[in-house]
Amino acid sequence: MEVGQMQRQWMGYMKSLFMEGFLDGQFLQLQQLQDENNPEFVVEVVSLFFEDSERILKDLSFAVDQQSVDFKKIDAHVHQFKGSSASIGAQRVKNACIAFRNFCEEQNIDACRSCLQQVKQEYIHVKNKLETLLRLEQQIVAAGGSIPMMEWN
């Protein structure tokens, strides 16, 4: 595949991620921060997000499985997850966290368990999408092309 085609494919994919609500404008902020001084910035931040998320999900699973549930602790973890997903523009994960926090406040453990599953699913979803997107970017750069700049209004 030649560079132009790859770039068009990338643009189409990015557009779909926005249309489907997986990503929001904050992700574009990250793209815009990438420059010659830091050509791997997006990959680095996204990798940090993945590492961080897996840790949080582990902690969350542990917390909801306890005999005597500590809702404050669960809420603290979800708050963290909400923050990091918002910072990279993972909109659906962020929204799932917002819903989760409401149930923490209500101290509804069944709803919390279900929310955890939701959040996990949304995370796995966006992880796959981001990995695909970043793979496309790698291919474009390897072929000597550059990543197009995207505007989102």
Added chain:
Amino acid sequence: MASGSSSSNWVMESGDIPHVLAVDDSLVDRKLVEKLLRNSCCKVTTAENGPKALELLGLSSGEQNTLNGRSKVNLVITDYCMPGMTGYELLKKIKQSSVMKEVPVVIMSSENIPTRVNKCLEEGAQMFILKPLKQSDVKQLTCQLMNLGR
């Protein structure tokens, strides 16, 4: 963004590169704020919690000046919600110190709670910024920092 009172004395020589201390318990947010600040021509040191920040500022009891002996910090930007010492508590400690009380402190938070904003501003925070941080937020902040003293 909400701004504090105008009686600020952000002591900076024109031509100096601002040195910012960024405090946040989130790995992702630390990386983001660091890049945003670097893109606005700042030198950045990060800390993952309040106590580490105080140590770097030379405000821990009995500690040697770590950063401020050699390199003066011109701005502290800190997350509000951190386990242990909150950003608010860090702000208070900085404002209570004789050495560092003139340094502007900016509070970041993902939650726009008026009582939270007000108590930070009342305690002397220069500004309250909503997360997630954007380039425009940081540009505005650093412009203010650079423009004082002219």
